[in-house]
Amino acid sequence: MEKYDVNLIEAKWQDKWEQDKLYSTPDLNEIDQKNKLYVLPQLPYPSGSGLHVGHAEVYTSCDIYARYKRMEGKKVLQVIGWDSFGLPAENYAIKNNVHPKQTIEKAVENFTYQIKRMGISVDWDRSVGSHEPGFYKWTQWFFLLMYKRNLAYRKEQKVNWCESCKTVLANEQVTDGACERCGTNAEQKLMEQWYLRITEYADRLFEDLDKLDWPAETIKRQKDWIGKSVGAEIEFSIDGSKEVLRVFTTRPDTIFGATFMVIAPEHEIIEQLKEKIQNIDEIRKYASVAAQKTDLERQMNKDKSGVRLNGVEAINPVNGHTIPIFVADYVLSGYGTGAIMSVPAHDERDFEFARKFGLEIIPVISGGSENEAHTGHGILINSDFLDGLEVDQAKNKTIDWLEENERGEAKTTFKLRDWSISRQRFWGAPIPMLYDQNNELQPVDEADLPVLLPDDVDFMPTGRSPLTYSEKFHDGIPEGWRREVDTLDTFMCSSWYYYRYLDPHNSEAFASREALDKFMPVDFYIGGREHVNGHLLYSRFFTKVLYDAGYIDFDEPFTMHRHQGLILGEDNRKMSKRWGNIINPTDVMDRHGADTLRMYEMFMGPLEEDKAWNLDGEKGVFRFVNKIWGLQSKVLADFSSAEQMKEAHRLIKKVGADIEALSFNTSIAKFMEFSNFLSREEKIDLEVWKLYLLVMAPFAPYITEELWHRSGEIGSIHLADWPLYDESLLVESEISIVVQVNGKLRGEVKVAADASPELIKEKARSDENVAKYLAEGEIIKEIYVPGKLVNFVVKS
Numbered sequence: 109m110e111k112y113d114v115n116l117i118e119a120k121w122q123d124k125w126e127q128d129k130l131y132s133t134p135d136l137n138e139i140d141q142k143n144k145l146y147v148l149p150q151l152p153y154p155s156g157s158g159l160h161v162g163h164a165e166v167y168t169s170c171d172i173y174a175r176y177k178r179m180e181g182k183k184v185l186q187v188i189g190w191d192s193f194g195l196p197a198e199n200y201a202i203k204n205n206v207h208p209k210q211t212i213e214k215a216v217e218n219f220t221y222q223i224k225r226m227g228i229s230v231d232w233d234r235s236v237g238s239h240e241p242g243f244y245k246w247t248q249w250f251f252l253l254m255y256k257r258n259l260a261y262r263k264e265q266k267v268n269w270c271e272s273c274k275t276v277l278a279n280e281q282v283t284d285g286a287c288e289r290c291g292t293n294a295e296q297k298l299m300e301q302w303y304l305r306i307t308e309y310a311d312r313l314f315e316d317l318d319k320l321d322w323p324a325e326t327i328k329r330q331k332d333w334i335g336k337s338v339g340a341e342i343e344f345s346i347d348g349s350k351e352v353l354r355v356f357t358t359r360p361d362t363i364f365g366a367t368f369m370v371i372a373p374e375h376e377i378i379e380q381l382k383e384k385i386q387n388i389d390e391i392r393k394y395a396s397v398a399a400q401k402t403d404l405e406r407q408m409n410k411d412k413s414g415v416r417l418n419g420v421e422a423i424n425p426v427n428g429h430t431i432p433i434f435v436a437d438y439v440l441s442g443y444g445t446g447a448i449m450s451v452p453a454h455d456e457r458d459f460e461f462a463r464k465f466g467l468e469i470i471p472v473i474s475g476g477s478e479n480e481a482h483t484g485h486g487i488l489i490n491s492d493f494l495d496g497l498e499v500d501q502a503k504n505k506t507i508d509w510l511e512e513n514e515r516g517e518a519k520t521t522f523k524l525r526d527w528s529i530s531r532q533r534f535w536g537a538p539i540p541m542l543y544d545q546n547n548e549l550q551p552v553d554e555a556d557l558p559v560l561l562p563d564d565v566d567f568m569p570t571g572r573s574p575l576t577y578s579e580k581f582h583d584g585i586p587e588g589w590r591r592e593v594d595t596l597d598t599f600m601c602s603s604w605y606y607y608r609y610l611d612p613h614n615s616e617a618f619a620s621r622e623a624l625d626k627f628m629p630v631d632f633y634i635g636g637r638e639h640v641n642g643h644l645l646y647s648r649f650f651t652k653v654l655y656d657a658g659y660i661d662f663d664e665p666f667t668m669h670r671h672q673g674l675i676l677g678e679d680n681r682k683m684s685k686r687w688g689n690i691i692n693p694t695d696v697m698d699r700h701g702a703d704t705l706r707m708y709e710m711f712m713g714p715l716e717e718d719k720a721w722n723l724d725g726e727k728g729v730f731r732f733v734n735k736i737w738g739l740q741s742k743v744l745a746d747f748s749s750a751e752q753m754k755e756a757h758r759l760i761k762k763v764g765a766d767i768e769a770l771s772f773n774t775s776i777a778k779f780m781e782f783s784n785f786l787s788r789e790e791k792i793d794l795e796v797w798k799l800y801l802l803v804m805a806p807f808a809p810y811i812t813e814e815l816w817h818r819s820g821e822i823g824s825i826h827l828a829d830w831p832l833y834d835e836s837l838l839v840e841s842e843i844s845i846v847v848q849v850n851g852k853l854r855g856e857v858k859v860a861a862d863a864s865p866e867l868i869k870e871k872a873r874s875d876e877n878v879a880k881y882l883a884e885g886e887i888i889k890e891i892y893v894p895g896k897l898v899n900f901v902v903k904s
């Protein structure tokens with residue numbers, strides 16, 4: 109028997125599929141909302157080290173789904189493009205003095221080669237890279253759309269600054285206080301930057317999460333990040349002054365328990381009251397120390413520090429009590445109003461603070477103790493007109509009181525901050541803005557897009573944008589004007605790329621209305637958990653803006669979203685050069701071919717779980733592929749087997765249901781079981797064999813294509829229809845009946861499903877073990893529970 113020459117056969121089909129453009133997206137006129145399927149793996153960054161096994165996992169799972177749905181008759185759109193702007197290529201350029209474009213294009217070539225070799229059924233004619241002018245023209249267009257809708261603005265404020273990358277970072281790009289790229293601690297620096305007003309969409313971004321088929325944990329994380337808090341803003345006046353202190357609270361019901369106030373060190377009231385504050389120098393000193401810390405450090409600060417403002421007091425509006433005011437860094441300036449009413453009896457931070465400074469603690473909710481803050485529910489006490497109410501009732505009543513007395517109102521706040529999008533780097537899309545002779549901002553005319561990234565740039569970082577130094581870049585603008593020299597964060601590119609795949613060659617629009625209406629939203633999206641609070645949030649924001657601007661009539665881009673699990677090294681650690689445990693998918697393909705790579709990755713475990721590579725497992729899958737190859741010698745056209753056909757129909761049903769549930773590992777297990785079953789048969793029914801190949805085709809596209817042709821078929825297996833299973837064949841033809849003697853289990857017999865009770869009892873009686881017990885006496889009763897059991901009652 110001829111050996112399975114995996115590399116030869118895979119290369120042959122790869123060429124053939126490419127020549128035949130087998131995976132082209134169907135024409136728009138064939139597509140409608142009912143028959144379309146948009147499958148999307150997250151936009152990869154084409155790194156110099158090539159594809160890793162995590163990419164392979166994502167692309168394989170998308171591809172199985174896409175191929176299966178295509179066989180089911182869906183008109184599938186599946187494309188892979190490149191997130192090709194950004195820091196890594198620029199950092200590499202700085203180190204090795206190679207232009208980022210060169211590095212990137214080489215990496216893209218390699219990625220393309222690897223993904224094609226993996227047999228991922230992508231429409232390559234639609235592939236785009238975010239560094240191509242034809243793409244970033246539209247990134248710039250999106251920026252202008254935001255600007256026109258008053259959603260893009262410049263502002264001076266404290267930003268995260270990475271001294272090593274010499275650029276500003278978005279909040280989403282800072283992990284545990286450090287730059288997510290290089291790990292350097294992010295500094296707080298006052299700078300004027302471009303922002304997108306994503307906070308204007310905070311409520312919709314929060315509420316609409318409930319419409320999505322996303323993992324519950326992902327929805328929760330995004331909700332936490334947006335941080336919606338419903339409460340009230342309350343005005344406290346300052347004793348003997350016109351100034352007022354506004355606070356935000358989620359617990360207006362506890363207002364009678366507010367025994368002091370705390371303001372953030374940056375709060376403007378400090379300067380407004382400077383004449384009255386007796387220890388103003390001490391306060392200013394405290395504020396300047398706090399300003400050095402990041403919000404995170406301030407929140408983590410266990411030992412609650414703070415200083416009392418001597419000489420000033422606030423008045424609690426509900427009871428007229430005067431209460432002290434402190435400045436403390438656990439109150440953040442960027443959240444709420446930067447000031448709080450402190451209720452030590454019911455808030456942990458306030459409790460600690462009150463204990464430390466010896467402040468009054470008045471419980472206003474029943475059920476607490478003296479030793480800790482009681483943050484739970486209960487009935488209002490010590491609260492005048494609120495006494496006896498439940499917390500929620502008391503919240504409403506307090507808000508009513510505040511509104512009637514004009515001392516406050518209901519208020520919802522969000523933790524989400526506006527998104528900083530400008531970067532002092534070279535390798536990104538230029539921001540299409542100009543400054544005129546009066547230094548006023550002027551948007552670039554849409555007709556003049558793209559604003560091209562010049563190539564006469566010294567990209568060595570100086571802390572100022574490299575575009576400042578390009579002569580070409582400043583050509584063609586009016587005398588006395590200058591261009592914006594910052595570039596856009598690459599997350600701008602990835603916020604909209606999935607629209608470009610719909611209509612990648614359109615020079616009039618980012619995508620035609622028809623393509624948008626027919627293809628969107630994305631039906632199935634896979635990507636990493638690290639993108640929940642960045643990319644996924646930004647994409648939803650962009651989509652809502654497009655919706656509001658009338659370009660589309662849906663307002664969520666990704667209907668179903670899943671995350672792949674991490675693939676760990678053989679040592680169970682995250683793959684890393686440091687541990688020397690990296691598995692390279694190209695090596696796997698060299699050893700065992702793409703079908704093995706695909707099937708092994710799926711076989712390792714459930715898609716969403718982390719799983720460790722195992723070389724023996726990989727070899728096992730390769731043996732399985734060879735076993736399938738070997739089975740062809742037993743296939744006969746003039747042989748038919750009802751038993752085999754029945755098993756095949758079970759397989760079709762199981763695999764279809766598995767793919768729908770994205771449970772790919774269980775399908776592979778079933779394929780293995782089926783090949784074991786066929787190995788035990790002397791001959792294989794050709795029709796059964798073809799069904800087997802069809803259901804495996806989405807998983808192992810190469811070997812199934814080869815064997816399909818060898819079994820006499822002419823067209824590609826990947827254009828064939830997904831087989832339908834026949835429900836009537838799935839009915840069990842034999843059933844097992846439990847046999848008891850005097851209620852004790854004594855045996856089990858197999859009978860035809862339609863056997864008569866008489867026959868069943870007869871068979872039960874003649875079971876060897878049962879007969880032994882029956883011989884001990886006389887049968888006085890026979891009980892038969894249809895389809896389940898026979899019980900003989902015996903008396904000796």
Ligand code: ANZ
Pocket residue numbers: 336337356357358359362438439440441442443444445446447448449450451453454455
């Ligand atoms: C009084 C109160 C009583 C509070 C009580 C809580 C419990 P979330 O849910 O995170 O929105 N707060 C308001 N602004 C703050 C700021 N800038 N820095 C630090 N803390 C701030 O939290 C809202 C609560 O956090 C607010 O409700 C306020 O304390 C505090 F029994 O007001 B609360």
